[in-house]
Amino acid sequence: MSTSPTADDPTRPQPLHRTVDVVVLGMGSGGEHVAHKLLDAGLEVAGVEAGLVGGECPFWGCTPSKLLIRSADALAEARRAGHLAGDVDVRRPDLGPAAARVREANHDWDDEAHAGPLLGKGLDLVRGHGRLEGRDADGAVRVRVTTTGGGSDSDTDTVLLTARRGVVLNTGTEPAVPPVEGLAGTPYWTNRDAVALTAAPDSVVVLGGGPIGAELTQVLARFGSRTTLVETEPRLLGPEEPEAGDLLADVLRTEGVDVRTGTTLTRVAHGDGGFTCTLVADHGGDEDGDEDGGEATVTADHLLVATGRRPLLDDLGLETVGLDPAAATVPVDPRCRSAAEGVWAVGDITGEGAFTSVALYQGALVVQDLLGTATGGPDTHPEEWGDYRAVARATFTDPEVGAVGLTEAQAREAGIDVVTAIADVGRDSRGWIHGAHGLIKVVADREAGVLVGATAVSPAGGEVIGLFTTAVHARVPVATLSRMHLAYPTFHRTARVVLAKLGEAGV
Numbered sequence: 001m002s003t004s005p006t007a008d009d010p011t012r013p014q015p016l017h018r019t020v021d022v023v024v025l026g027m028g029s030g031g032e033h034v035a036h037k038l039l040d041a042g043l044e045v046a047g048v049e050a051g052l053v054g055g056e057c058p059f060w061g062c063t064p065s066k067l068l069i070r071s072a073d074a075l076a077e078a079r080r081a082g083h084l085a086g087d088v089d090v091r092r093p094d095l096g097p098a099a100a101r102v103r104e105a106n107h108d109w110d111d112e113a114h115a116g117p118l119l120g121k122g123l124d125l126v127r128g129h130g131r132l133e134g135r136d137a138d139g140a141v142r143v144r145v146t147t148t149g150g151g152s153d154s155d156t157d158t159v160l161l162t163a164r165r166g167v168v169l170n171t172g173t174e175p176a177v178p179p180v181e182g183l184a185g186t187p188y189w190t191n192r193d194a195v196a197l198t199a200a201p202d203s204v205v206v207l208g209g210g211p212i213g214a215e216l217t218q219v220l221a222r223f224g225s226r227t228t229l230v231e232t233e234p235r236l237l238g239p240e241e242p243e244a245g246d247l248l249a250d251v252l253r254t255e256g257v258d259v260r261t262g263t264t265l266t267r268v269a270h271g272d273g274g275f276t277c278t279l280v281a282d283h284g285g286d287e288d289g290d291e292d293g294g295e296a297t298v299t300a301d302h303l304l305v306a307t308g309r310r311p312l313l314d315d316l317g318l319e320t321v322g323l324d325p326a327a328a329t330v331p332v333d334p335r336c337r338s339a340a341e342g343v344w345a346v347g348d349i350t351g352e353g354a355f356t357s358v359a360l361y362q363g364a365l366v367v368q369d370l371l372g373t374a375t376g377g378p379d380t381h382p383e384e385w386g387d388y389r390a391v392a393r394a395t396f397t398d399p400e401v402g403a404v405g406l407t408e409a410q411a412r413e414a415g416i417d418v419v420t421a422i423a424d425v426g427r428d429s430r431g432w433i434h435g436a437h438g439l440i441k442v443v444a445d446r447e448a449g450v451l452v453g454a455t456a457v458s459p460a461g462g463e464v465i466g467l468f469t470t471a472v473h474a475r476v477p478v479a480t481l482s483r484m485h486l487a488y489p490t491f492h493r494t495a496r497v498v499l500a501k502l503g504e505a506g507v
């Protein structure tokens with residue numbers, strides 16, 4: 001690694017100037033993967049991180065939320081035992097054990113378990129806010145880091161990194177907080193507060209019925225919080241199949257959640273007694289229908305805002321390398337190259353799916369591109385490069401909502417000659433035995449004779465969707481799928497019902 005101190009302003013501490021092969025700017029799941037693989041291959045790599053190495057997923061996202069969900073599911077299963085195995089009295093639901101597991105998993109929000117192995121491989125970890133700073137005379141991209149101290153940079157407030165081969169952007173997202181009157185300045189929670197809870201609050205209003213809102217609503221309700229879920233759109237999990245969101249809303253209502261879809265939070269007041277939320281039902285209202293178009297007031301101890309995420313692209317210096325600083329995402333090609341030479345992007349900022357699985361998938365593409373390990377380029381070997389037809393995802397509510405590829409609406413919008421089929425998981429053998437609520441819906445392309453999308457709302461729906469992910473990804477003909485052995489009795493076996501329906505419809 002070459003080191004050359006430079007000074008733009010003699011009154012400021014000397015910035016350190018280092019040249020490496022690749023700078024990874026933002027060390028979320030995708031960036032961490034890229035750094036590991038490039039270091040393994042012998043490249044000189046610098047990683048720039050303003051927060052914790054590993055990003056949102058292990059510390060405030062996937063892992064802690066799934067740990068809380070696991071405990072909440074255990075409670076729900078215990079409560080179900082009454083119908084199946086005699087009385088089980090859940091007397092004192094306690095978030096404590098789940099909170100302890102969260103802290104065990106993320107070492108009390110300490111990133112040593114992520115940073116340590118990378119440092120061991122020789123990563124130049126620069127802790128601080130990174131910003132692109134144009135190119136040097138050879139065209140190499142530069143990154144200036146305003147350091148937050150630590151490691152070898154504790155004596156300087158600025159480090160300038162030059163990347164011989166390129167920069168990989170992986171700066172992720174932050175909560176998008178809506179401009180609701182009175183909300184700013186109140187102690188509302190985001191996912192970061194929710195996953196750090198050690199006890200369930202008496203009452204909470206959850207704003208936003210996407211994956212974060214839906215998952216955390218069910219957790220808190222199962223631990224005994226009086227929970228109101230407010231969603232502006234007519235249904236939960238908006239981008240997924242409408243049948244999935246409707247079924248989930250029904251399940252949450254059965255569990256005692258006050259689900260208010262088609263409802264907008266218009267005003268927030270916070271005082272000693274907690275939050276007072278003014279709600280306006282504007283899309284048909286809640287299920288009772290008695291407040292449609294009218295104003296209602298809900299009070300709660302806490303307000304959890306889960307209304308989407310905003311890519312962290314501000315103050316990233318995108319314009320210094322010719323990228324649009326006002327764009328909502330950094331669009332990438334199948335190699336994850338941005339429009340700027342020598343600048344790749346991975347993860348949520350690419351807009352290809354805000355999932356850890358996508359960030360890791362894209363990280364592998366960048367590594368393949370930088371190391372030249374693919375057989376050919378995207379033009380000759382498209383199967384080796386970025387393909388987002390079959391993005392699989394799961395919302396870990398109970399039942400889980402697994403999905404892959406296109407929804408019916410998206411397929412129709414894409415001009416596909418769509419045939420759909422739907423089946424009730426609860427009426428099939430395993431579902432009935434289990435007492436499950438669920439459905440499987442498939443979306444087929446009649447002309448091609450293949451599935452382009454599927455949704456599995458089911459116990460273990462995130463696992464059930466694997467079958468359909470293979471089908472959509474590998475374009476397995478529906479006729480071939482219909483002849484598969486499917487173990488009996490399983491949740492995924494409901495596939496045969498939808499496939500038979502597609503057959504009857506001529507697919």
Ligand SMILES: Cc1cc2nc3c(=O)[nH]c(=O)nc-3n(C[C@H](O)[C@H](O)[C@H](O)COP(=O)(O)OP(=O)(O)OC[C@H]3O[C@@H](n4cnc5c(N)ncnc54)[C@H](O)[C@@H]3O)c2cc1C
Pocket residue numbers: 025026027028029030031048049050051052053054055056057060061062063065066128129130131170171172173191212312315316346347348349353354355356357358359396
């Ligand atoms: C509550 C919750 C639950 C989730 N559950 C799941 C799930 O079950 N499954 C799933 O697939 N996905 C889930 N997700 C989504 C998942 O967390 C993200 O898709 C994943 O973290 C990928 O993000 P990323 O790599 O793009 O960036 P991030 O993880 O956001 O990391 C980006 C990093 O860049 C750093 N950074 C940003 N700007 C700068 C800068 N200028 N300089 C230096 N550093 C910077 C940040 O500090 C951060 O550490 C969940 C998200 C949340 C919030």
Ligand SMILES: NC(=O)c1ccc[n+]([C@@H]2O[C@H](COP(=O)([O-])OP(=O)(O)OC[C@H]3O[C@@H](n4cnc5c(N)ncnc54)[C@H](O)[C@@H]3O)[C@@H](O)[C@H]2O)c1
Pocket residue numbers: 178207208209210211212213215230231232233236237238263264265306307308309353354355393394395396
């Ligand atoms: N299991 C998983 O894979 C998982 C879990 C959590 C999050 N994630 C990822 O994180 C992303 C962000 O999750 P999210 O749930 O915050 O975002 P989201 O954008 O998916 O959902 C936000 C919801 O809030 C609603 N909303 C927006 N403004 C509102 C307002 N003012 N009042 C009421 N409702 C409002 C939207 O209509 C939407 O339904 C997801 O898109 C997903 O990719 C994944």
